[in-house]
Amino acid sequence: MTAPRTLYDKIWDDHVVHQAEDGTCLLYIDRHLVHEVTSPQAFEGLRMTGRRVRAPEKTIAVPDHNVPTTLDRANAATMTEDSRIQVEALDKNARDFGINYYPVSDVRQGIVHIVGPEQGWTLPGMTVVCGDSHTATHGAFGALAHGIGTSEVEHVLATQTLIQRKGKNMKVEITGSLMPGVTAKDITLSVIGATGTAGGTGYVIEYCGQAIRELSMEGRMTVCNMAIEGGARAGLIAPDEKTFAYCMGRPHAPKGAKWEAAVAYWKTLFSDEGAHWDKVVTLKGEDIAPVVTWGTSPEDVLPITGVVPAAADFTGGKVEAAQRSLDYMGLTPGMKLTDIKIDTVFIGSCTNGRIEDLRAAAAILKGKKIKDGMRAMVVPGSGLVRAQAEEEGLAQIFLDAGFEWRLAGCSMCLAMNPDQLKPGERCAATSNRNFEGRQGRGGRTHLLSPAMAAAAAITGHLTDVRTLM
Amino acid sequence: MDKFTRLTGIAAPMPLVNIDTDMIIPKQFLKTIQRSGLGKNLFDEMRYTQDGAEIPDFVLNQPAYRSAEIIIAGDNFGCGSSREHAPWALLDFGIRCVISTSFADIFYNNCFKNGILPIVMPQEVVDVLMADARKGANARVTVDLEAQTVTTSDGQSFAFDVDGHRKHCLINGLDDIGLTLEKAASIDAFESRNTALRPWA
Numbered sequence: 001m002t003a004p005r006t007l008y009d010k011i012w013d014d015h016v017v018h019q020a021e022d023g024t025c026l027l028y029i030d031r032h033l034v035h036e037v038t039s040p041q042a043f044e045g046l047r048m049t050g051r052r053v054r055a056p057e058k059t060i061a062v063p064d065h066n067v068p069t070t071l072d073r074a075n076a077a078t079m080t081e082d083s084r085i086q087v088e089a090l091d092k093n094a095r096d097f098g099i100n101y102y103p104v105s106d107v108r109q110g111i112v113h114i115v116g117p118e119q120g121w122t123l124p125g126m127t128v129v130c131g132d133s134h135t136a137t138h139g140a141f142g143a144l145a146h147g148i149g150t151s152e153v154e155h156v157l158a159t160q161t162l163i164q165r166k167g168k169n170m171k172v173e174i175t176g177s178l179m180p181g182v183t184a185k186d187i188t189l190s191v192i193g194a195t196g197t198a199g200g201t202g203y204v205i206e207y208c209g210q211a212i213r214e215l216s217m218e219g220r221m222t223v224c225n226m227a228i229e230g231g232a233r234a235g236l237i238a239p240d241e242k243t244f245a246y247c248m249g250r251p252h253a254p255k256g257a258k259w260e261a262a263v264a265y266w267k268t269l270f271s272d273e274g275a276h277w278d279k280v281v282t283l284k285g286e287d288i289a290p291v292v293t294w295g296t297s298p299e300d301v302l303p304i305t306g307v308v309p310a311a312a313d314f315t316g317g318k319v320e321a322a323q324r325s326l327d328y329m330g331l332t333p334g335m336k337l338t339d340i341k342i343d344t345v346f347i348g349s350c351t352n353g354r355i356e357d358l359r360a361a362a363a364i365l366k367g368k369k370i371k372d373g374m375r376a377m378v379v380p381g382s383g384l385v386r387a388q389a390e391e392e393g394l395a396q397i398f399l400d401a402g403f404e405w406r407l408a409g410c411s412m413c414l415a416m417n418p419d420q421l422k423p424g425e426r427c428a429a430t431s432n433r434n435f436e437g438r439q440g441r442g443g444r445t446h447l448l449s450p451a452m453a454a455a456a457a458i459t460g461h462l463t464d465v466r467t468l469m
Numbered sequence: 470m471d472k473f474t475r476l477t478g479i480a481a482p483m484p485l486v487n488i489d490t491d492m493i494i495p496k497q498f499l500k501t502i503q504r505s506g507l508g509k510n511l512f513d514e515m516r517y518t519q520d521g522a523e524i525p526d527f528v529l530n531q532p533a534y535r536s537a538e539i540i541i542a543g544d545n546f547g548c549g550s551s552r553e554h555a556p557w558a559l560l561d562f563g564i565r566c567v568i569s570t571s572f573a574d575i576f577y578n579n580c581f582k583n584g585i586l587p588i589v590m591p592q593e594v595v596d597v598l599m600a601d602a603r604k605g606a607n608a609r610v611t612v613d614l615e616a617q618t619v620t621t622s623d624g625q626s627f628a629f630d631v632d633g634h635r636k637h638c639l640i641n642g643l644d645d646i647g648l649t650l651e652k653a654a655s656i657d658a659f660e661s662r663n664t665a666l667r668p669w670a
Contacts, residue, residue, distance in 0.1 A: 014666075017659040018652050024634045026652060028659050030670045038552065040502035051646070054656075066500065082500035089502050126670055133551040133575060147551035147575050150504075151582035151645070159649045161656060165632065167574075197487060198545040198571055231548065233574045254669035262669045297487050317486035317543045324485070414550075416496045423519070435491040435549060437514045 004272035006169045007238050008204045011144040011269070015127050017161055027164045030126035031143075032156050033112045034061035034099070036090040037416070038131030042154035043093040052097070054160045059099040060121050063087045064111045065416045067104055069379050069406035074105070083417065097157075110382025110408035113137040113350040117221065118382055120250025124239035124266040129156055134350045134432065135234075136227040140220035141247070142239035142269045144204070147228065168278035170203035170232065171271075174211035176285035181466040183360065184219030185352060185430070185449035187211065187283075188226040189291045193301030195281060200232030203279060206271060207237050211285035217246040218356035225351045226432050229298040238270040290465055292337055293434045293447040295325035300434070304452070304464045308335045328436055329444050330424070337462050340446070344427040345376040345457040346439070347450050348406075349413035352430035353381025355388050357450040362394040364454035364468055370402040371460030377404040377419070379411040403457070415440045428456040471584040472642035473614055476565055478538030480602040480610040481528045488542060489549035490576065494558040507554055508561030529562070533605035539612065541595065541602045542569040546587075547576025556583045566612050568619065570595050581635045584642065586614060588629045597625065614640060 005013070018026040032055075039061070046052070053059055066083035067073065076084055087104065094101035100121075102109045108119065113134055116122045122138045128145035129135060131153040138145035152162060172191055192199075205227050207220075215223065220237045227235025244263055247253045254262045289303035300322075302309070310333035311323035326333065331340070347353075347361050358378065370376050378398050380386035386408055389395050395405050412419040413431035421427055421443025430453050434445040446462060455463040498510045516527045523530045529537060540546075540559075546569040547555060556579045559567070567580070568588045580587045590598070601608050601621040608622035614636060620626045638645065649656075663670065 018655045020634065022633045024632070026649060026655070028656070028663065037499050041504050041553075044502070045646075049646075080500070086500055086502060123669065125667070131551055131553075133549065135551075149551055149553035149556075149575060149579035149582060151553060151579065155646050155649065158646050159653075159656060160660075161649060163634070163645055163649065197548055198573075201545070201571060201574055228575075231545070231573060258669045262667075265667060297489075317484060320484070321486045321543075414496050416499065433489075433491070433549065435489045437495055438491050441495070441514055441519065 004274040006271040006275045007142060007206055007236055007269055008144065008169055009275070011125055011127065012166055014125070023165060025164050025166065026161045027127060029129050029156050029160055029162060030058060031116070031121050031128045032059045033116050033128065033130035033135065034059060034153070035065055035112045035130070035132060036063040036086045037065045038150050039093065039153055040086060040089045041150050042157055043097065045154040046157060051158045053099060053157045056098040058160065059157065060116065061090055061094045061099055062102040062109055062112050062115050063090050063104055065410045065414065067409040068417050069409045069411045069419060071407060073407060107383040107387065110385065111350045111353060111410055113225070114353060114381035114385065117141065118384055120247060120253035123247055123253060123262070124243055125269050129162065133228045134225050137221050137225040137350055139224035139227065139235040140217060140237050141243055142236060142266070144234055144236065146233040167233065168203045169276065170200060170205045170279040171277045172205050172207050173209040173280070173282045174207065174285050175209050175282060176211060177214060178211050178285050178288060181290055181451065181469055182288050183449040183451060184215050184222035186288050186291050188223045189293065189298065189301045189447060190283060190288045191281065192226065192230045192298050193291070194283065195230050197229060197297055197299045198231045200227060200230040203232050204234045204236060205230070205232040207235060212237060213240070216356055217242055218354040221354065222351055226298065229432055239266050290449065290452050292452065292462055294329065294331060294337065295322065296328055296434055296436050297321070297325070298432070298434060298447065300325060302337060304337055304462060306337055308333050308337065338464060340462045342426050342428045342456045342461055343373070343375065344421060344425055345374060345453050346412040346427055346429040346431065347377070347453050348379030348381065348411055349431035350381065351432040352450050353379065353385065355385050357430065358385070358389045358394050361450040361454040362397040364451050364465060365401040365458070366397050368401055368458050370457040374402070374457055374460060376402060376457045377406055379406040380408050382408045412439050414438060428453045428462065470642045470644065473565060473584055473586050473639040475611070475613045475615065476538060477609050477611040479534060479536060479606050480539035480541050480598065481534040481537035482541050482599050482602040483528060484543045484599055486543035487545045487548055490547060490552050490555045491549055493547065493555040494552065499552060499554050504557050505561060507558035508563070511558040511562045536563065538563055539566045539568065539610055540564055541598045542567055544570045546572050548573040551575045553579045556580050556585050560585055568595065568598055581639060582645070584639065586612065586639060588612070588619065590627060590629060594627045597621065
C-alpha cells in the first residue's frame with residue numbers, strides 16, 4: 001500500500017521520465033501552449049541547432065498579447081511594426097514546425113489560457129506549460145500547469161520534458177458558501193491578501209472546500225489563474241462531475257471508449273485522506289467580501305467597505321513599498337475606497353474574460369448607462385466567448401450601457417497592444433496585476449471582479465456591488 | 470551560456486520589496502524577437518523620465534553603480550510574469566548575480582538558464598550586504614560559486630546554498646537541452662508507457 005498522496009503528488013508521479021540521484025526530475029509535458037511574445041527566441045534556438053519540435057501534435061499556438069482588439073484589426077496598419085513582426089514570426093514558426101495554430105483571423109483565436117480549455121486541449125491530470133505565468137489557470141481542471149521562461153519553452157519544444165524539482169504542497173481551503181455579490185475573483189484576491197505575494201513561493205496550491213466545489217469551471221479558472229500572484233507557480237482543483245461535463249464533447253477531448261477510460265482515471269485524481277501538507281490556509285467563505293486592490297501589488301487587497309491604509313500600518317520593507325504605492329496611486333490614507341474616482345473600466349483578460357464573467361457584468365449593467373466621460377471596454381477572452389455573448393444578448397447590454405465591445409486578446413491587462421492607460425488615468429480592471437506601469441506608464445490599476453467593475457462603470461467610483469443588486 | 474565561477478564586482482543596493490518583472494523590463498520592450506539589447510531598458514520606468522532623461526537618484530544612474538555586476542535586493546525579487554526578458558535585460562546590462570531573501574520561482578529558474586546566479590540569504594546577511602553595497606564603488610563584493618560563499622569588501626564571508634545540478638551547469642556553461650537529449654531513450658520509453666496508460670493525452 002502506498003502512502004497517502006496529494007493530487008499534486010499523483011500528477012507528478014505519473015509524469016516522471018527520469019529521476020537523478022539528487023532528486024532533479026525530468027518531467028513529461030502533455031500540452032505546450034505557445035504565444036507570440038515568449039516564443040520567437042525559442043524557435044530561433046531550434047533553427048540554430050537544427051532541432052525539431054518533438055511533439056507538434058501536443059503543441060498549440062495562438063497570438064494574443066500584441067493583437068489589436070478593435071474591429072478593424074484585419075488591417076495590418078492597426079499594429080505597430082514590432083508587434084506585427086512578433087505575430088508574423090509566430091505564423092511562420094507554427095507553419096515551419098507544424099504545430100496546432102489559431103491565427104488572428106480564426107474565430108477560435110483568443111487568450112491562450114481561454115483557448116486551451118475551450119478547445120479541450122486542457123484535461124484533468126495533464127501537465128500543461130506555457131511561456132506565461134498565468135498558465136496556472138489550467139489547474140482548475142486538476143492539471144499541473146505553470147509558466148516557464150523562454151529557455152524552457154525551447155527545452156519543451158525540443159524534448160517534450162522539463163527539468164524540475166518537486167515543490168511543496170499547500171492546501172487552501174475555503175469553507176462554507178460565498179455571500180451574494182462575492183465571486184471567484186474575491187476568493188483569489190482575498191487568499192493573496194492573506195498569504196502575501198510570496199506566501200506561495202515554492203509551493204503548489206490545491207484549492208478545496210465547499211466554496212470552491214460550488215464554483216463553476218469558469219470561476220475555478222479565475223481562482224487558479226492568480227495562484228502565481230500569491231507566489232505559487234501552480235494552483236490545482238481536484239476534478240469532479242462539473243469538470244467532466246465541461247470537457248465532454250470539446251474538439252480535442254477524448255471520445256467513446258477513450259472518454260470512458262479517461263473519466264475512470266480522472267476520478268482517481270484527488271488528495272488522499274491523510275496526505276501530507278507543508279502549509280494549510282483556511283478562509284471562511286462567508287467572511288469573504290467583495291474586494292479591491294488599493295496599491296501596486298496584488299497583496300494590497302481590502303474589502304470595498306474599507307479605507308486606504310497608511311504606510312505606518314505596515315512593517316519591514318513593506319513600509320517603503322506601501323508609501324511608494326500610495327504616491328504612485330495618488331491616494332491619501334484614511335479615504336474611503338468607495339470615494340476613489342475611476343475614469344476607465346476594463347473587463348476581460350485570462351482572469352475574467354470568460355462567458356460567466358460577461359454574464360455577471362451584464363447583470364449589473366442591464367438597463368443602465370455608464371458614467372458620463374467614462375471609457376469602458378469589454379474584451380472577450382476568445383472569439384467563441386464573444387460569439388456566445390452576442391447570442392445571449394450580453395453584447396447588446398454592454399453596447400447600450402456605453403461600453404466598447406471588442407475582439408479577443410490580452411488587451412489592457414498588460415497593454416502590449418494599443419489599449420493602454422495614459423499617465424494618471426485610473427482603471428477598474430478585472431485583470432490580474434496592478435504593478436506600476438502595467439496598464440500603461442503612470443496608469444493606476446484597481447483589481448476587482450467583473451460585477452464590481454460594472455458597478456464602478458455606472459457610478460464613476462469604486463462601488464460596493466451589493467448596493468446595486 | 471557564459472560560465473559563472475567567481476565574480477568580484479560592484480554591488481548595487483535595491484532594498485525595495487516585491488521588485489516585479491514589469492519594473493525590471495516593462496512590456497513595451499518585450500516586442501523583440503532577439504535576446505540581446507535589452508540592457509539599456511533595464512528598470513526603464515524607474516531609470517528614465519517619460520522623455521528618456523536619466524533620473525539621477527535611481528541607483529544604477531549614480532556614478533558609483535553604473536557598472537554594477539551584482540544587485541542586493543529586497544524580498545521577493547522578480548515576482549510577476551515569466552518573461553525571460555528580465556534576466557536577459559539584467560545580463561545585457563552586466564548583472565551576473567542577484568542576492569535577496571527570496572525570489573519568485575519562475576524568475577529564479579530563468580536566471581540559471583542565462584548564466585546569472587540568484588542567491589538566497591537570510592535577512593540578517595542581506596542587511597550586512599546591503600550596508601556594504603551602500604558604501605559605493607570601492608566596496609567590491611566577491612561571489613565564489615565553487616566555494617558557495619559571498620564575501621563583503623571588509624572580508625566578512627557568508628555561505629550560501631545552491632542546487633547541485635544548477636551549480637554544475639553554471640560552472641560549466643552547459644546547455645540543458647543537450648543534456649536532456651542524451652536521455653532520449655527514457656523519453657521514448659515514457660511515451661510508450663503513457664500511450665498505453667493515458668491514450669487520450
